[in-house]
Amino acid sequence: MRAVDPRPSALPAPRRSRVERAVPAAALLLVVLFVLCFSALPLVAMVAQSLDGGLVAAGERYASVLANSATEIWNSCFSGAMAAVLATGLALAVSLCITFGAPRLRRPLQVAVLLSMASPPFVASLAYIQLFGKRGLVTHGLLGLSVSPYGWQGVVVMQALFFCALDVLLLTAVLSRIDPALMQAARGLGARPGRVLRTVVLPVAGPAILVCLLLTFIRSISDYGTPVVIGGAFNTVATQIYVQLVGYSDLSAVAVLNMVLLAVSGLVFFAQKRLDARTARLVEGTHGGRADAPAWRMAGPVSTALHVVAVTFGAFIVVLYLTVVRSAFVRGVGAGAPFTLENFEHLAAYDLAPLGRSLLYGILAAALATVLGAVAAYFTARKRVAGSRVLSFCLSMPYMLPGTCLGLGFILAFNGAWGVKLTGGALILVLVLATKQLAISADAFSSSMAQVSRELDMAARGLGAGEARMFRDVIWPNVREAAAVSLVNGFSSAMMSYGALLFLVAPSTKTAVVQLFDALSGGKYGNAAAVAVVLMAVTLVGDVLASRISSRAPRPGAPVPAGTGTEAPSADLGVAGPTTDKEAR
Amino acid sequence: MFLELRGLTKRYGDTCAVDRLDLDVEEGTICCLLGPSGCGKTTTLRMVGGYLEPTAGSVALDGRDITGLSPEDRPVSTVFQSYALFPHLTVVENVAYGLACRKVPAPERRRQALEMLAAVHLEGHADSSIQELSGGQQQRVALARSLVLRPQLLLLDEPLSNLDAALRLQMRDEIRRIQRSFGITTLFVTHDQEEAMAIGDTVALMDGGRLRQHATPEEAYLRPADAWCASFLGHVNELDGAAGPVRFREQDAVPAADGRRSGTVTEATFLGAQRLYRIDVGGQEVLMRCRDTDVFPVGTEVRFNIVRTITW
Numbered sequence: 001m002r003a004v005d006p007r008p009s010a011l012p013a014p015r016r017s018r019v020e021r022a023v024p025a026a027a028l029l030l031v032v033l034f035v036l037c038f039s040a041l042p043l044v045a046m047v048a049q050s051l052d053g054g055l056v057a058a059g060e061r062y063a064s065v066l067a068n069s070a071t072e073i074w075n076s077c078f079s080g081a082m083a084a085v086l087a088t089g090l091a092l093a094v095s096l097c098i099t100f101g102a103p104r105l106r107r108p109l110q111v112a113v114l115l116s117m118a119s120p121p122f123v124a125s126l127a128y129i130q131l132f133g134k135r136g137l138v139t140h141g142l143l144g145l146s147v148s149p150y151g152w153q154g155v156v157v158m159q160a161l162f163f164c165a166l167d168v169l170l171l172t173a174v175l176s177r178i179d180p181a182l183m184q185a186a187r188g189l190g191a192r193p194g195r196v197l198r199t200v201v202l203p204v205a206g207p208a209i210l211v212c213l214l215l216t217f218i219r220s221i222s223d224y225g226t227p228v229v230i231g232g233a234f235n236t237v238a239t240q241i242y243v244q245l246v247g248y249s250d251l252s253a254v255a256v257l258n259m260v261l262l263a264v265s266g267l268v269f270f271a272q273k274r275l276d277a278r279t280a281r282l283v284e285g286t287h288g289g290r291a292d293a294p295a296w297r298m299a300g301p302v303s304t305a306l307h308v309v310a311v312t313f314g315a316f317i318v319v320l321y322l323t324v325v326r327s328a329f330v331r332g333v334g335a336g337a338p339f340t341l342e343n344f345e346h347l348a349a350y351d352l353a354p355l356g357r358s359l360l361y362g363i364l365a366a367a368l369a370t371v372l373g374a375v376a377a378y379f380t381a382r383k384r385v386a387g388s389r390v391l392s393f394c395l396s397m398p399y400m401l402p403g404t405c406l407g408l409g410f411i412l413a414f415n416g417a418w419g420v421k422l423t424g425g426a427l428i429l430v431l432v433l434a435t436k437q438l439a440i441s442a443d444a445f446s447s448s449m450a451q452v453s454r455e456l457d458m459a460a461r462g463l464g465a466g467e468a469r470m471f472r473d474v475i476w477p478n479v480r481e482a483a484a485v486s487l488v489n490g491f492s493s494a495m496m497s498y499g500a501l502l503f504l505v506a507p508s509t510k511t512a513v514v515q516l517f518d519a520l521s522g523g524k525y526g527n528a529a530a531v532a533v534v535l536m537a538v539t540l541v542g543d544v545l546a547s548r549i550s551s552r553a554p555r556p557g558a559p560v561p562a563g564t565g566t567e568a569p570s571a572d573l574g575v576a577g578p579t580t581d582k583e584a585r
Numbered sequence: 586m587f588l589e590l591r592g593l594t595k596r597y598g599d600t601c602a603v604d605r606l607d608l609d610v611e612e613g614t615i616c617c618l619l620g621p622s623g624c625g626k627t628t629t630l631r632m633v634g635g636y637l638e639p640t641a642g643s644v645a646l647d648g649r650d651i652t653g654l655s656p657e658d659r660p661v662s663t664v665f666q667s668y669a670l671f672p673h674l675t676v677v678e679n680v681a682y683g684l685a686c687r688k689v690p691a692p693e694r695r696r697q698a699l700e701m702l703a704a705v706h707l708e709g710h711a712d713s714s715i716q717e718l719s720g721g722q723q724q725r726v727a728l729a730r731s732l733v734l735r736p737q738l739l740l741l742d743e744p745l746s747n748l749d750a751a752l753r754l755q756m757r758d759e760i761r762r763i764q765r766s767f768g769i770t771t772l773f774v775t776h777d778q779e780e781a782m783a784i785g786d787t788v789a790l791m792d793g794g795r796l797r798q799h800a801t802p803e804e805a806y807l808r809p810a811d812a813w814c815a816s817f818l819g820h821v822n823e824l825d826g827a828a829g830p831v832r833f834r835e836q837d838a839v840p841a842a843d844g845r846r847s848g849t850v851t852e853a854t855f856l857g858a859q860r861l862y863r864i865d866v867g868g869q870e871v872l873m874r875c876r877d878t879d880v881f882p883v884g885t886e887v888r889f890n891i892v893r894t895i896t897w
Contacts, residue, residue: 184636185669187656189683189734199682203673281716282672292627293665294636 014464023468027375028385034372035394038435041418042409043397046262049412050255065256069240073260076236079156079227080220086160088212091167093309098168099175100201100298101307112314115321116165118539120496120513122225123532124158126520127320129230130327135334137323150232158230159220161316166219167212174208175201177283181293193299204282207275214268214275222261222402225498229520237261241404245503251412258405269400321536327529343530351515351531358495358512358535361426365433366490370483372434373441378471381446382454392442399439403499406432410504424506432500437490448482449475484549492542495535587612587770588633588738593642595628595794602628604794606642610787615764615771616799617785619778620817625794626774627742633772634663634740646737662731663740666747668723670715676726677702677711683734701733702726705763721752725759732767739764739771745780757784778818782806790814809897821895822871835861835874837893840881844888850881862887 051058066073098109116124131138133149178201186196202209224238231239237257244254298306328344330337347355376395380388398406410432414422422428452475460470476483498513505514512531519528586609593606603625610616618626631637633644635656643652651659671679680698681689689697702708705725715723724744731739744760745753761784764771775781781788782802790797790805798810809815815832822838824831824846838846848866855877862873862881873889881887 179667179669181665181667181669182671184656185663185665186671186682188634188659188661188663189730190657190686191682192657192686195686199685200671204671206673293667293669294631 014466016466016469020466020468024471028379031372031376031379032391034435035376035391035438038410038431039394039398039438042406042413043262043401045412045418046255046258046405046409049252049408050259052252052255061252062256062259065253066260069237069257072235072237072240075152075234076221076238079152079159079234079236080217082156083159083163083220084213084216086156087164087216088167088209090160090164090309090313091171091212092209093306094164094313095168095171095175096197096201096298096306097310098172100296101303101310102297105307105311109310109314112317113165113168114543115540116162116317118492118543119321119324119532119536120225120498120516122229122517122520123324123536124162124320125154125226125229126327126525126528126532127323128154128158129525130323130333131319133333137335148232150230150234152231152234154230155227155234158226159223160216161313161320162226163216163219164313167216170212170215171205171208174205174279174283178204179293180296183296184293187296194302196296197298197302205279207278207282211272211275211279214271218265218268218400218402221264222404222499224404225517229517238402238404241408242502245404245408245411251408254404254408255412258402258408261402262405265400265402265405324529324532324536327525328533331526333525340526343526346527347530347534351512351527354510354512354515355531355534357426357509359538361430361433361511362491362494364430365437365494366487368430368434369437369441369490370486373438373486374445374476374479374483376438376442377445377449378475380442382449382457382475395442396439398435403501404503406436407500407503410500423504424509426509428504429501429509429511432504433494433497436497436500437493440493441486441490444482444486445479448479452478481549485546488542488546488549492539492546495539495542586610587647588616588772589643589645590629590633591643591645593629593632593644594640595625595632595637596640601794603632603639606791606794606796608789608796608799610770610772612647612770613768614786615761615773615784616787616789617781618772618774618789618791619776619781619785620791621776624791626776626791628794629791630663630740630742630772630774633738634661635659636663660737661740662734662736662738664724664727664731664742664744666742666744668727670723670726670730672715675712675714676707676718679715679726680730680733682730687734697733698729701729704732704766705729705759720748721756721759724756728760728763732763732769737770739769741771741773743774743776745775746777753780760784782818790817792817807893807895809895811897815895815897820872824866824869824871824891831891831894832896833891833894835872837891838864838871838873838875838889839892840873840875840879840887840889842888844890846891847886847888850883850885850887853881853883864889 050061053061094109094113098106098113129149130136132154133139136149139149182200182204183196186200191199221236222238224236224242227234227236227239228242237260241254241257241261244250244257329339329341331340331342332338376391379385380392380395401409410428411423412418414420414428416423422431456474457470460474461467465473496513498517501511502514502517505511512535516528516531516535519525519531588608588610590606590608593603593608594601595603606625606629608616618629620626628637632639635651635654635658639652643650645651646660651661656663671682674682677695677698680701681694684694684697699708699711702711705728707722707725707729710718710722715726718726741760745756748756757780760773773781773784775784782805785802787799788802788805789799790810792813798805798814800808800810805814806818809818812821815821820835822833822835824833846866848864848871850862851865851870852863854861858877859874860877860879862875864871864873864887873887
C-alpha cells in the first residue's frame with residue numbers, strides 16, 4: 001500500500017466573492033429596517049398621537065379620557081381578573097392531568113386543547129349564544145328558560161375557556177420539565193400524593209402559574225371580540241377602543257386608551273421575564289446525573305377532582321365546537337331549527353373571496369416572517385451582535401401589544417401623515433400579520449438553533465466557509481423543521497388574526513375572519529358558523545401538519561443531550577409553546 | 586438476616602431485568618450492588634425502594650415483609666443520583682421535609698434537622714438555598730434528609746458517579762463515615778469495582794439480572810465464583826501450566842532475577858506510582874504491574890514469579 005504523501009498539498013486559499021461577503025450584512029440590515037418600520041414606528045406614532053397638541057393638551061386629554069372611562073377601566077380589570085383566575089385554574093387542572101394524570105386521558109385532553117385553539121375566540125361566543133341564549137339549546141331547549149345571555153358572566157366564561165388553552169401549553173411545558181426524582185424523593189420521605197402536589201409540584205410551578213395569571217389578564221383586557229359579541233351593555237376599555245376606532249372618531253382619545261393597555265402590557269412583560277427566569281432556576285436546577293427516576297403519577301381524592309375538572313373542560317370544548325358546526329347547518333337559533341345548506345351556499349356566493357384573501361395574506365405573511373425570523377434569530381441569538389437585545393425587544397414587542405394598539409399604530413403610521421400611505425391596501429395587512437408573527441418565528445428559530453452545537457459553525461469556518469455558506473450548509477439544514485413549523489403556524493395564526501386586522505381592512509381587502517366578525521355582530525349566526533367551520537378546518541389541517549413535522553426524529557448535527565430520558569408527555573402536544581399562539585388580541 | 590430478598594424478579598414482556606434474586610444483608614453493613622450497565626442493579630434498588638412492583642419474589646426487612654408497601658409507607662429511604670433536593674426550599678427545610686410529613690411541630694423539626702446538619706458538617710448553611718451549595722455539599726444534604734428519619738434501610742443510587750476523581754474519593758470516605766456512625770444498613774449501587782470494594786462490607790456482583798457472587802471484597806477478589814466475576818474485578822492473566830491453566834492478577838507477577846517464568850516486554854506504560862507491562866510469554870500475553878522503580882525497556886526479556894493464583 002502506498003503511503004500518503006505527508007507534504008502539504010498546494011491547495012488554493014478559499015475565496016468568497018464580493019456578493020457572498022455582502023450577504024450577511026445585507027440580511028441584517030433588512031431585518032433591522034423591517035423592525036424599525038413596522039414594529040417601532042407604529043408604536044411611536046401611537047404614542048405621539050396620544051400626546052398630540054403639546055404636553056398641556058395631552059395632560060388634559062389623558063385626565064379627561066381616564067375620568068370618562070372610569071367604568072370601563074373598572075369593568076376591564078374586574079372581568080380580566082376573573083377570567084385570569086378561572087382560566088389559570090382550569091389550565092392547572094388540565095395540565096396536571098396531562099402531565100401526571102391517567103395516561104389514557106392524555107391524548108383526548110391534548111386534542112381538546114388543540115381544538116380550543118383552532119379558532120378565533122369569538123367563535124366560542126357564537127356557541128355560547130346558541131347554547132345559552134334566548135332560544136339557546138340549554139337554557140331554552142333543556143331548561144325552558146328564556147334569559148338574555150348578554151353580560152359580563154358570558155364574557156368571563158368564554159374568555160376563560162379560550163385562553164385556558166394557551167395557559168395549558170405553558171404549564172405543561174414547565175410541569176414536564178420537573179425532575180420526577182423530586183416527587184419520588186418526597187414520596188420516599190413519607191409524603192402522600194396530595195402533599196407531594198401541594199409541597200413540591202405546585203411551588204416549583206408557582207412562578208409559571210403567576211405568568212399564566214398575568215398573561216391571561218392582559219389577553220382578556222385586550223380582547224374586544226368577545227365583549228362586543230356577547231357583552232351586551234358591559235363596556236370595557238377594549239370595546240370602547242373598538243367602537244371609537246371603527247367610527248374613526250377622536251383618534252387621540254383612542255390613543256390614550258391604548259396607552260393604558262400598553263402600560264399594563266409593558267408591566268406584565270417585564271414581570272414575566274423575571275418570573276420566567278425564576279421558573280428556569282427552579283426547574284433546571286433540579287437536574288443532574290441520570291434522569292431516569294420513575295415517572296410520578298397523581299393519586300387520591302385531589303387527583304380525582306382534578307380529573308373531573310379536566311374532563312369537564314374537554315367535554316365542554318367538544319360541545320362548543322359541535323354547536324358551532326351544527327349552527328352552520330341549520331337556519332336560525334334553537335332546538336327546532338331546520339337543517340339547511342343555505343349558509344354554505346351563502347359562503348360560496350359571498351365569502352370565497354375573503355377566504356381566498358385570508359389564504360393569500362396568510363401564506364405571504366408566514367413566508368415573510370419565517371425568512372426574517374431565521375435571520376433575526378441568527379444574529380440576535382447565535383451571533384449576539386451589538387444591539388441584539390434592543391433588536392430582540394423591538395422584534396417581540398408587537399407580539400405582546402394588544403391588537404388595538406398595533407392596529408391604531410399602523411393606521412397612524414401609514415395613512416399618509418408620515419409620508420407613506422398603505423392603509424386601504426392589501427400590503428399593510430400582510431405587513432401587520434408578518435410583524436406579529438415575526439416574534440414567534442424568531443423565538444422558534446432561536447430555540448432550534450440553540451440545539452445546533454456552536455462547534456459546527458466554528459468547524460465550518462475553520463475549513464474555509466464564509467458566513468453565508470456556513471449558514472446555508474450548517475445552520476439551515478438543522479433548523480428546517482423549525483422553518484416548516486414556523487410557516488405552518490404562521491399561516492394558521494394569520495388565518496385567525498383579527499385584532500389589528502379589523503381596523504386595517506377595506507371592503508376590497510376583507511379577510512374571512514373579519515367577515516365572520518361582521519356576521520356575528522350582525523346576528524347572522526348561520527353565516528358566521530359556516531365561515532368558522534371552514535376556517536377551523538383549514539387551521540386544524542395546518543396544526544396537524546405542524547405536529548407531524550415537529551415530531552420527526554432528531555436532525556443530524558443536533559448534539560445528543562446527556563442524561564435525557566425524563567418523560568416529557570407534552571412534547572407531542574402537537575404544537576410547541578410560543579410558535580402557535582393563536583392571536584387573541 | 587436484616588434485609589432478605591427472596592426470588593426477586595422483574596420482567597418486561599420477554600426481557601428479564603432481574604432474575605430470581607436471593608440476597609441477604611446483615612444489619613448495619615453496606616452491601617454494594619456492582620455490575621455493568623443493564624445488569625439489573627438499579628431495577629433491584631427500585632424494587633427494594635418500592636418504586637417498582639416486582640413480577641415475583643419478596644423483600645423482607647427485619648423480619649417484616651414489605652413487598653406490598655408503597656414508598657411512603659416503607660421504612661426505606663432512597664437517595665437518587667441527582668439528589669432530588671427541593672429547589673424552592675432552604676437546606677434546613679429540605680432536611681426537615683420528612684419530619685413535616687410525620688406532622689412533627691415546626692420548632693422540633695428545625696431542631697432535629699439542625700442536629701443532622703451538624704452531623705454532616707453543614708450547620709453553617711442551614712438557611713442557604715440549595716443552589717448555593719457545591720455538589721458534595723448537596724449530597725450531604727440529601728443524606729441528612731434521609732437519615733433524619735432514621736430509616737431501617739438506606740438506598741444509594743450511584744451517588745459518586747457525577748463527581749470528579751478527587752471529590753469522589755473524599756465523598757466516599759464521608760459516606761462511609763456517616764454510615765458507620767449511624768450504623769444504618771445500606772445498599773449502594775455502582776458500576777465502579779474499585780469503589781465497590783473500597784466502600785462495601787460485602788459486594789454483590791450482578792450480571793444479566795442474576796446474582797453471580799455475594800461476598801466480602803477480599804473474598805470476591807481472591808476467590809471469585811467464576812471467570813466472569815474474576816475478570817470484572819480486575820484483569821486476569823492466564824498461562825498454561827502443568828496441571829492446567831494458571832490464573833493470576835497483574836500484581837501477582839513479581840519480577841525476579843531468578844524467576845521461573847520469562848517473556849519479552851512488548852509495551853511499557855508509566856502510571857506514576859506504578860508501571861504496567863505487556864509481556865509476551867511464549868505467545869500468551871501477561872500484564873504485569875510493578876513498582877515504578879522496576880524498569881524494563883521494551884524488547885528486553887524479563888523473568889518473573891507468580892506469587893499467588895486465583896481459582897474458581
